[in-house]
Amino acid sequence: MELHDKEVQQLILFKSKLYEILMLENEHTTIIPKLLDLIKNEFTLKAVTIYLFDEWEEQFVPASSTLDLHKNEPRRTKISKEEIHILEFHTPNENNQVLVPMKNQENIIGFLLLDLQENQTTSKKLITTINEECTKVIDRSQKYTKFLNEELRYEKLFGLTAKFHSSMDIDEVLGEVILTLQKVYPSFKYYLLLSHDNVENENLPIKDLQYNNYDNSPAIQAYVTGDIQKEDIVVDQKSILYAPLKGKQGVYGVLEVIASGNIKFPNQEINFIELLANTAGSALENAQLYQQSKRLVADLQLINDTTHKLNSNLRLNDTISFMSGQISRYLLGDEVGFVFIKKDNQIEVLDGSTVYFSSDDSLQIIEYVRSRLIQERDTLFIGDFDYGSDNDADQESSVFRSIMAVPMVQSGVVIGFAIVLHRNPYFFSFETFKLFQSLIHHSTLAFSNSTLREELENLVITDHLTKLYSRNFLDDQIHLSMERDGFGTFLLIDIDNFKAINDTFGHQIGDSVIVQVANVLEANIRDNDIGARWGGEELAVYLPGVDLEIGIVIANRLVKKVQDNTTPQVTISCGVAHWSAEHKDSVQQLFHRADQALYIAKDTGKNKVVVQDLLIQ
Template structure:
C-alpha cells in the first residue's frame, strides 16, 4: 500500500509529469528508495528488430549502455516467459551485474524488465513480496501509459485545432506548408517528413520538399496523389514504415505528405488517423491559399494589360513603345532578354527594333532569331519552349517564349522572351504574353504607320533625303537654340548635260547616288535635304566652320570617286554664330554666293563665304 500510494503521487496533475518516459524514470526512483537498492534500470525489446535497449534508469551510465548485436532476444524471451522473479545467476550478458530481474507483464504480453542492482541486505524481501512489487509495477505502468496516451491525444488535437486556425488565417502557401512540418515535428520528433509537390511548386525555401515524379521509387506517392487516399509502405528489411497522405482539397490534390516512421514494422493506427486529419486540413488550406494567389495573379495580369493598353494608346513613338513593352515584360515575367522583331513577307529579312535588349543586336542572337523565325514561318503560331538547346551558341538561353505579331492575318514580326534557366516561364506567363502582344500589335502597327507617314511628309521621295521645308524648320530652331552652325549648299555639275546625254532616268540615278554618299558621311543629328532640282543641302548644327569644310571636301572627293557615270559637285559653305547679327536668309544667301563662285571658277570644289569675303 505504501508503494501504491507513492505511485499514485507520481500521476497527480500538479506534478506536471506528462510523458511516459518521465513517469517510468520516477517510478524507478520510487522503487529504488523503497527497497534501498543502488541502481534500477528498465529494459525493453524493439517491436521491429526485437533488439534489447535501455528505456530509463536511475543511473546515467546505465542509460548509455548498448546491448551486443549477438544478444539472442528469442532465447531471453523464452527464459523469462514463466518467471516472476529472476535472481542471479542470469545467463545473459548485460544482466550479469544485476541481482534481480522483474518482468513486467499484462497476461502473456511482456511490457519490459526491471533490473535491480545491489539490493539492501538489511531489508530482506521475500519472493512473494517481490512478485507483488512486480505486479503493482505492471499495473501502474499500464495505467500511466493510458493516462499519457489520453494526455498526448488531447495535446495532439489541441495542436490540430490551433494549426487549423492558423491555416485558415493565412493565404501564404509557404506559411501553410511550413506549419504542416512544424506541427508534425512537434508531435512526432522521431519521424522524418517530406512534402512531395509538382514542379510548379518547388521554389519554397527552407522546407523539406521533393519533386513528385512518377518512377519506381514513388509508386505509392503517385497512388496517393491520383486516388486521394492514404497509402502505406512497410519495409521489414529497412525497419521503417512510410505513410503517404494526400494534401486534398475540394477541387483536387495539391501534393503528398510523406511521413517516415523508423524502427517499426507497421505504421501505428492512431497516428494514421491524426496525420490524415492534418493532411486533409492542410489540403483545404493549400487550396484556399492557391485560389487566393491565383485571384491576385489574375488581378495583377488584368492591371498589367490595362496599364499597357492605356500607355500604348497614348501616341508613343515606336521606340518609346518598344522600350515600354520591354520594361513591362522584364519586370512582370522575370525575363533576361526581350526582343521585338520585324520580318518581311517571306521571312527573308529580319530586323530587330530599337528598344529591344542589347543581346538581340549581338552576333550570338542571330542563331536564335533565325531558328524562331523559321519555326513561326512554318507553324504560324506562338512558341513555348522549356528547354531549348542550340549548338555552337556561347550564350545559352533555355526557356523561350515567342509570339507572332499579326495584323490583318499577316505576320509582321514576333516578340521573343528568353531566360537561361530551363522551364523558367510558367504556362500562365505564356498565356499572358500572348494576350499582351495581341493587345500591343495594333499599337506597334499604328506607330510604324504614323512614323512612315511623318517620314514621307519630311522626306524627298526620290533621294530619301529630308525635304526643304524640314531643313528650313530645323535651321530656324538651331539658330534660336544653338551657339553656332554651318550650312552647305551643293550643286551637281553639268547636270543638264547628263540628262541630255543619258536620259532623265540616269539623271535621277545620279541624284540618288549623291544623296546616298551624303547620307553615309553625316551624323544622325545632321540634316541632309534636297534643296530643289539638282541642288542638295546639308545643315550641321554645332559644327565649326573648319570641320564643315573638311566634310564638304570629302563629299566632293567621294562623289568624283564613287558615282557612275562619274560626275562632280560644287559646294558653297556659310557659317553663323550667336554673337553675330545673323538670320536664315543671310546664311542661305552667303552659301548661294559661295556656290555660284565655285561653279564660275572651275567647279568640283568647295568655296566658303564669311561675311562678304569669299575664301576658296
C-alpha cells in the same frame, strides 16, 4: 472451488486498498504500477507483470512490471495475436509462473503474469478474482488514456486548423504541419513531396516528387489518386505512409511519414494523419489561391501600367527600352531582345534590346527561335535548352538554358518576336510565361503604332524620290541651328543641263540621275549634316557648325564625286553661303546668297563652286 478464509481476507483488504488508490491517485499513468505493487504485496507474490496490446507492433508487450523489464528474467517478451486462442488459465509452469488472459465484454485486452514464490500455492479462484479486478482497472485506464490522447491530438489539430485560417503563407502552413507531427509522433521522420512549381524552403524537409517508375511509386499513386498509401520495407525495417495533401480543387503534394523498427500504422493513426493531411491540403490550397490572386492582381496592375505607358506616344526606341526594363525587372530575365522581321525576311534587332542581342553570339539563338516560331506558329517555352541536340551552335557559345519567345502578331501577320533568356535551367515558371505572353500581346499594337508613326514622320520630312530630307525639314533645322550654333555653311546644288538629259534619255533616266547625285551627297556628308531636295533637279546641303573654308572644300569634293560617279555622267554647280552669329543674318538671306552664288556658277561655265559670303556684300 471456494476461497479459503485467508484468501477472502486478502481479497477484502486488496479491494479496500485498490479503492484508495483509485480515489487518491491523480496521475492516471501511475495507477497500473501501483496496482501491480499492491497485488505483489497483498498476495505475497514474487513479481507481477502486465501485458497490453501495442497497436503499432500488433502484439501484446510488457507494459508494466514490479521487475526491471530490461533484465533477463525468465518471462515472455511478447505475445502475438495468433497465440491468444491457446493461452488459457493454467497451473504454474516450470518457472512457477501463471499467465492469465484479461478479458472485457468484447475481447482480450491483455495478460496478467504472476510470479509465485517457491512452493507457494494459490487457488484458481483467487487468481481469477485478482484478474477480474485488474481487468476492470486496466480496461477503464486504457479507455481513459485513449480518450485523453485523442482529445490532446485533436486539440492540436484544432489549434493547427485555427493557425491555417489565420495564415496565407505557404511556408508557414507547411511548417505547422511538420511541427504538429513532431509533437504527436516525435520518433518519426517526415518529408513533404512537392512539385517544382510549389515551394522550395531550405528550413523544411521538402523533396521533389519523382515521376519515374510511376507504377511502382506509392508516393505518385497517392498524388494521382488522392488516396492514402502504405509501404512496408522489410529489409530496412520501416513502414512508410503517404498521405496526399488534398484540397477541393486538386492534390498539392504528398506527406511522407516514416516509422522505423517494424512498426505498422494502426488504423486510428492512419485516420488521424489523413485528417491532418487533408486539413493541411485545404489550407495549402487556400494559401496558393490567395497568393495566385495577389500575383494576378500584381500582373494586371503591371499590364495596365505598361499599356498606359505604351499609349503615351513613345518613340520606338523608347518603347523597346521601356519594355526591356519592365521584363527584366518583373520577369527577372538575364537578357531581353526584340526582333523585327522585315519584308525581305531579314531580321532586325531593335534598339533598346539588352547588350547581348547586339553581339554575334545572339544570332544563333535568334535564328533558332525564328525558325521554331515560323515552323510551329506558336509561343516557345524551353526549360533546359540543349544546344547540342536542338541547334548546330556550339554549346560553349552561350550559357542560357531557359528561353521564352512570343511572336508579335499584327493583323494575322508575324511582324517579329520578343525573347527572354536566363542562365539557369527551368528558371521561368508557367505563370511567368503567361505574364510574358500578355505583356507582348498588349504591347504589339504599341510597337506597330510607334513604327507607323515614325514611318509617317519620315514620309513627312523625307523626299519620296531621293530619300533626302524635305525642303520644310531643312528650313526648320537651319532655324534651330541659327539659335543653337555659332555658325554654319549652306550649299545649294543644281544638276547641269538636266533638261537635255530628260530630252535625250527620258524622264526615268532623269529621275535616276537625281537619285545618283542624292546618293553621292548622302555618302560624303556627316550624320548630323542635312542633305535635302530643294526642288526639281536642285539639291541642298546644310553643314551646321562648319566654317566657310571647310564648307568650300566639301562643296568642291561633291562636285568632283558627282562627275566621277554618275551614269550617264553629269556635273553639278554649287553655290555656297555662310552665316555667323557675329553678324545679323536670317535663313532667307542665307538662301538668297546661296542662290546668287549658284546663278553665277551656272552662268560662268557650270561644274564649279561659287561663294557668295555675307562679308562680300
